[in-house]
Amino acid sequence: MTKSSNSLDQRTFDKLRRLYIIALSTIALSVIISQILIRTHLSGQESDSTVINVAGRQRMLSQKLTKDIVSLSVESNQTNRILLKDKIKETLHLWELSHHALQNGNDSLGLPKKNSIKVASKFKVLNPVFDTINEASKSIIDKLENNPFLAIESYIVDIEKVKANEDNFLMMMDDIVNQYDLEADEKVEWLRKLELWLTGLTLLILLGEFLFIFWPAAKSVKTTLAELLSAEKRAKKMAFDADELSAAKEKSIRELRALSHAMDDTLLFARILPNGHVLHMGNKFSRLFGFSKFNQSAMFWDVLSIDEQEQMAIEELINKFKKTGWQGEFKATAKNGDAIWLEMAIIPFSPTDEKSELLIIAQEITERKAGQLEIERLTEKSFEEKMNQQKVISSKIIENQEKEQNRIAKDVHDGIGQMLTGLKYNLESIDIKDIDKTASKIEHLKELTANIIKGVRTATFNLTPPELTDHGIVPAITKLTQELARLTGKDIVFFNKTNFSQRLDSLAEINIYRITQEAINNAIKYAESTHILVSLSHSEKMLSIVIDDNGKGFEPEKVKHVKNGDGGMGMTFMRERIKYIEGRLFLTSEKGKGTRVTLNIPLTNT
Numbered sequence: 001m002t003k004s005s006n007s008l009d010q011r012t013f014d015k016l017r018r019l020y021i022i023a024l025s026t027i028a029l030s031v032i033i034s035q036i037l038i039r040t041h042l043s044g045q046e047s048d049s050t051v052i053n054v055a056g057r058q059r060m061l062s063q064k065l066t067k068d069i070v071s072l073s074v075e076s077n078q079t080n081r082i083l084l085k086d087k088i089k090e091t092l093h094l095w096e097l098s099h100h101a102l103q104n105g106n107d108s109l110g111l112p113k114k115n116s117i118k119v120a121s122k123f124k125v126l127n128p129v130f131d132t133i134n135e136a137s138k139s140i141i142d143k144l145e146n147n148p149f150l151a152i153e154s155y156i157v158d159i160e161k162v163k164a165n166e167d168n169f170l171m172m173m174d175d176i177v178n179q180y181d182l183e184a185d186e187k188v189e190w191l192r193k194l195e196l197w198l199t200g201l202t203l204l205i206l207l208g209e210f211l212f213i214f215w216p217a218a219k220s221v222k223t224t225l226a227e228l229l230s231a232e233k234r235a236k237k238m239a240f241d242a243d244e245l246s247a248a249k250e251k252s253i254r255e256l257r258a259l260s261h262a263m264d265d266t267l268l269f270a271r272i273l274p275n276g277h278v279l280h281m282g283n284k285f286s287r288l289f290g291f292s293k294f295n296q297s298a299m300f301w302d303v304l305s306i307d308e309q310e311q312m313a314i315e316e317l318i319n320k321f322k323k324t325g326w327q328g329e330f331k332a333t334a335k336n337g338d339a340i341w342l343e344m345a346i347i348p349f350s351p352t353d354e355k356s357e358l359l360i361i362a363q364e365i366t367e368r369k370a371g372q373l374e375i376e377r378l379t380e381k382s383f384e385e386k387m388n389q390q391k392v393i394s395s396k397i398i399e400n401q402e403k404e405q406n407r408i409a410k411d412v413h414d415g416i417g418q419m420l421t422g423l424k425y426n427l428e429s430i431d432i433k434d435i436d437k438t439a440s441k442i443e444h445l446k447e448l449t450a451n452i453i454k455g456v457r458t459a460t461f462n463l464t465p466p467e468l469t470d471h472g473i474v475p476a477i478t479k480l481t482q483e484l485a486r487l488t489g490k491d492i493v494f495f496n497k498t499n500f501s502q503r504l505d506s507l508a509e510i511n512i513y514r515i516t517q518e519a520i521n522n523a524i525k526y527a528e529s530t531h532i533l534v535s536l537s538h539s540e541k542m543l544s545i546v547i548d549d550n551g552k553g554f555e556p557e558k559v560k561h562v563k564n565g566d567g568g569m570g571m572t573f574m575r576e577r578i579k580y581i582e583g584r585l586f587l588t589s590e591k592g593k594g595t596r597v598t599l600n601i602p603l604t605n606t
Helices: 002-045 048-074 078-104 117-146 156-263 283-289 300-304 308-321 366-428 435-461 466-471 473-488 506-525 556-560 566-580
Strands: 268-272 278-281 326-333 339-349 357-364 491-496 531-538 542-549 584-589 595-602
Touching: 002 156, 048 078, 048 117, 048 156, 078 117, 117 156, 156 366, 156 435, 268 283, 268 339, 278 300, 300 308, 308 326, 308 339, 339 366, 466 473, 466 506, 473 491, 473 506, 473 531, 506 531, 506 542, 506 566, 506 595, 556 584, 566 584, 566 595
Parallel strands: 491 531
Antiparallel strands: 268 278, 268 357, 326 339, 339 357, 531 542, 542 595, 584 595
């Protein structure tokens, strides 16, 4: 039953793990693709504002250049004219640099070389106007640098060229700025459509995961839990009763056989052929059954009994087990009519390669059989008391397991089930046309999905932790304290003093884990503690685990006499488990001063 149940659990949660990995991977993939598309598009728009700003500044620079050149023509003061010349030179440099950078790109200005065909064609028309103004401005600067006292008439022609082309430059440059702005708006509009498309795709993915992953997973969990509960109810009583009865009976038989060997140190011995003919029979055997050694044709079953049914039973034993051997007890009847009980072993023996014999080694247990009945009568009362006590413990264990399974089923129904229902209704209420509300609901669905995953993890955490099976007792207790601290808000700390990392027998590990879990839960539920310290240390032959809490404490002597209630049965289960792995449990507590539970487990027996 246990093996079947564990197999069913493993299959169920393996399936859940695969489904959730698929669901989360799909969501992650859609998010990654969305981010790649959006970031790729945004990277192409990073320089749009810079381009528009620089293009707009070109108009201002051209006006400033024209203004300074015109001012130069009316300025009579030599010093001011030199200053104006320097300003014109500086403005011209920036204006020329920006003009070429807008067309060819410039890293220092943050301008890429990726103008559209329309912008490039507009620059092609603008360039002659720009060249005219540029050449005229440079000519004025060159003349003034060569001769600062040059008369205005020497460069009046260049000034007129600048004035004549300024309006055309401004109009063309304004057209280019408008084209840049239009193209930036088109990119933003395309990005808006991309976001709308990705939102729709995300909703479709979430709907598909709900229909094909989350909803079937919830139904599968519910069905599996129902099967587990039904199977557990059918098998519990029979399993506990049969195991205890078989163990007690086997112990009694071993004790009786040991007593028999101590009383009878003289064996009954014979050699026979596989067909039953007697080859040799020892003196004690011969005296016991009145066998004559001169009777060479005697059959072994005829010697052992005068009862026909007993003879047939012995003959059947020899024929059936002459190749494999046999050991057991049977009843024989001597020639005087006395019933004789024998414990006999049939051992196949080959003295040569071509010859086979059977060795018969027996002990008379007639008196022991009579004593066995008396011993069984004397031990029956003690055995019944042990059985009654075990039934009480078994019934409480079953009751606790039923409560735990009902709690898990209730958590799944009231928690995960309701959240899945809420997820379904939220998905059905989404209106893709309403972008703002859709985005808000998607965020709510993400939060609801995270709560569902958290609920599933909490439910699986109460079952056998995978850390215990995969990595051993230390990682399992580490995970236990971390999860309980997170779920309860209490300060629960695990300290591995001696860096113990040894793997133990699987039964020893699960019992150590359950005892530790029970002790921590008791400190959380009943002790009202805020700090719990779980410390582990070991020596060559001993593993020690100590659970300390700062709770309200209690009187241990009173707990020992409690027959009902969670506290008393919790201690009973802990003592039964520690006894099962041949360890020892010590409980120290005092009212108002907390509680200490100490587990000592021999490593040589694990």
